[in-house]
Amino acid sequence: xxxxxxxxxxxxxxxxxxxxxxxxxxxxxxxxxxxxxxxxxxxxxxxxxxxxxxxxxxxxxxxxxxxxxxxxxxxxxxxxxxxxxxxxxxxxxxxxxxxxxxxxxxxxxxxxxxxxxxxxxxxxxxxxxxxxxxxxxxxx
Amino acid sequence: xxxxxxxxxxxxxxxxxxxxxxxxxxxxxxxxxxxxxxxxxxxxxxxxxxxxxxxxxxxxxxxxxxxxxxxxxxxxxxxxxxxxxxxxxxxxxxxxxxxxxxxxxxxxxxxxxxxxxxxxxxxxxxxxxxxxxxxxxxxxxxxxxxxxxxxxxxxxxxxxxxxxxxxxxxxxxxxxxxxxxxxxxxxxxxxxxxxxxxxxxxxxxxxxxxxxxxxxxxxxxxxxxxxxxxxxxxxxxxxxxxxxxxxxxxxxxxxxxxxxxxxxxxxxxxxxxxxxxxxxxxxxxxxxxxxxxxxxxxxxxxxxxxxxxxxxxxxxxxxxxxxxxxxxxxxxxxxxxxxxxxxxxxxxxxxxxxxxxxxxxxxxxxxxxxxxxxxxxxxxxxxxxxxxxxxxxxxxxxxxxxxxxxxxxxxxxxxxxxxxxxxxxxxxxxxxxxxxxxxxxxxxxxxxxxxxxxxxxxxxxxxxxxxxxxxxxxxxxxxxxxxxxxxxxxxxxxxxxxxxxxxxxxxxxxxxxxxxxxxxxxxxxxxxxxxxxx
Numbered sequence: 001x002x003x004x005x006x007x008x009x010x011x012x013x014x015x016x017x018x019x020x021x022x023x024x025x026x027x028x029x030x031x032x033x034x035x036x037x038x039x040x041x042x043x044x045x046x047x048x049x050x051x052x053x054x055x056x057x058x059x060x061x062x063x064x065x066x067x068x069x070x071x072x073x074x075x076x077x078x079x080x081x082x083x084x085x086x087x088x089x090x091x092x093x094x095x096x097x098x099x100x101x102x103x104x105x106x107x108x109x110x111x112x113x114x115x116x117x118x119x120x121x122x123x124x125x126x127x128x129x130x131x132x133x134x135x136x137x138x139x140x
Numbered sequence: 141x142x143x144x145x146x147x148x149x150x151x152x153x154x155x156x157x158x159x160x161x162x163x164x165x166x167x168x169x170x171x172x173x174x175x176x177x178x179x180x181x182x183x184x185x186x187x188x189x190x191x192x193x194x195x196x197x198x199x200x201x202x203x204x205x206x207x208x209x210x211x212x213x214x215x216x217x218x219x220x221x222x223x224x225x226x227x228x229x230x231x232x233x234x235x236x237x238x239x240x241x242x243x244x245x246x247x248x249x250x251x252x253x254x255x256x257x258x259x260x261x262x263x264x265x266x267x268x269x270x271x272x273x274x275x276x277x278x279x280x281x282x283x284x285x286x287x288x289x290x291x292x293x294x295x296x297x298x299x300x301x302x303x304x305x306x307x308x309x310x311x312x313x314x315x316x317x318x319x320x321x322x323x324x325x326x327x328x329x330x331x332x333x334x335x336x337x338x339x340x341x342x343x344x345x346x347x348x349x350x351x352x353x354x355x356x357x358x359x360x361x362x363x364x365x366x367x368x369x370x371x372x373x374x375x376x377x378x379x380x381x382x383x384x385x386x387x388x389x390x391x392x393x394x395x396x397x398x399x400x401x402x403x404x405x406x407x408x409x410x411x412x413x414x415x416x417x418x419x420x421x422x423x424x425x426x427x428x429x430x431x432x433x434x435x436x437x438x439x440x441x442x443x444x445x446x447x448x449x450x451x452x453x454x455x456x457x458x459x460x461x462x463x464x465x466x467x468x469x470x471x472x473x474x475x476x477x478x479x480x481x482x483x484x485x486x487x488x489x490x491x492x493x494x495x496x497x498x499x500x501x502x503x504x505x506x507x508x509x510x511x512x513x514x515x516x517x518x519x520x521x522x523x524x525x526x527x528x529x530x531x532x533x534x535x536x537x538x539x540x541x542x543x544x545x546x547x548x549x550x551x552x553x554x555x556x557x558x559x560x561x562x563x564x565x566x567x568x569x570x571x572x573x574x575x576x577x578x579x580x581x582x583x584x585x586x587x588x589x590x591x592x593x594x595x596x597x598x599x600x601x602x603x604x605x606x607x608x609x610x611x612x613x614x615x616x617x618x619x620x621x622x623x624x625x626x627x628x629x630x631x632x633x634x635x636x637x638x639x640x641x642x643x644x645x646x647x648x649x650x651x652x653x654x655x656x657x658x659x660x661x662x663x664x665x666x667x668x669x670x671x672x673x674x
Contacts, residue, residue, distance in 0.1 A: 020521075021525060040206055040207050041210065065520055072518045073518055082212055085212070085514065088525065089207075093192075093509070094196075095192070095193055095198075100525070101511070102193075102529070103506060103532040103533040104529050105474050111470060115527065115531075118523050118526055118527050121523055122520065125520055
């Protein structure tokens, strides 16, 4: 059974992940749904590295983007990415956040500058994440 | 005594039963018949986009109450089966153990069988392709026509008609979405040059009712085919089962797993277990039609004939997914109205391949949800989401099918389980030549799509068995051993046991199999109805 402290940690994590993914606070129902999903999908005790990474991003929310980016290349099956995916799934299947996920038709002009900008952001995040990663996993 | 027992309610079972009942025969259908009673009643008849924008409970069926719709790890076989469709799979059923060398053995105990999650592609075999079974189009065409009427098929006559014999009674083709429209327009501009190199593109023939047909449809373009059947525009075998159940000549007996049959002088006895009580039962009829799916039928036949350890062939079309970006559509507005099935079909006749065909189905991607794609992209989730929002309307996902032929490396056998259930052992190792040929054919096909503006992003091979079109265990051959079928689909080792699923196809052309199973099952039912004592 989850402890009160464990639930609080998951609640914080849900809010952090939602802010990261869609730049908005999640409704209380989504925070609760995230907790239920984690209890159901990740019942086993996490590995020390995964625990350390989760603790690091909770303590340093700004590091979530870079660490997520570097884990996509180094450890795509990591718990941090798995939990981010769960939050993305929960947000996507909520009317309030549907517009953040439904496809958008964009003109060639917008596409031509937006995609390279996203590419630059992705590269920058990987570089920062690569520098952070040894430190973040070493705090276990 | 009833005339015929049919085992299984999938595409083969219901079409064999329908032919028998229409010919005035009495039929009992034995089936396990799992259904989705959890999610289907929750899903309103509305479009995917409207549900996403308005429905507060959508997470229940999109993700599942146990979050079973959130995938982790590599893409698995059957990943397109959403929570409301996951009852179709009998993956961990202890009654159906499997030992395989990595070949994906997907079994079903659901009402409608694997057909309950069918992609609805209708690809009749040609005269040449049927020739290997000792049959020809003259044998199958009447049954193709009957099944087209029974299930409701839409399509048009186009460049693909040379590959797919047309049927009377087809409905007008389903509308293309923006992806399909733009690709087809580009193909038509380059058609002569592409045709010279063996590449042909056209609208898919689909088991979709584009007008009201047998109280089903018309298709409403809500893009919910992966989740529910509210308008019943896309055919499912359960619809024919519903029609059959209205006939006094038909009896549906769900909750029964069939183990074996025994032939007697007077007919066939079928042994089952009642799921609810655990009691063994026996059912008797003049004849038996097995349509339990290729693996289900293999278990029943090999066990009934005491052929444990005996190897029979197994086939499954090799399959590759290739997500591409349709560059020609970039920056253009994309219409929301669409169905979720294949938008186009491509056929490649490999020039130096002696007439060898490769087929690709072109799908758009939307209603399987964005987060599942985010998982596959080696970027941070936020960047993936933003990129996918812009690019997803332009994705054209190719599903490439290759032909499959039997060889010594592709076999299955039943291992005696003693007190435990018998284990189906599957070994599937294609030759290096086959694999090389398939890779070369894929490169050629992708080259043609590149000329049409589809830029391949990734080639995804989920492994042998991944397309779930299993076949070839007891093939129809003009002459053969007692574990083959005669031209009427009767198992030669028996007097009155007929096979009406994928088991009987001696090879698999590069075309979806399901519609051909239906037509052959209708043929089996028709032949058997004539053959039985009045």
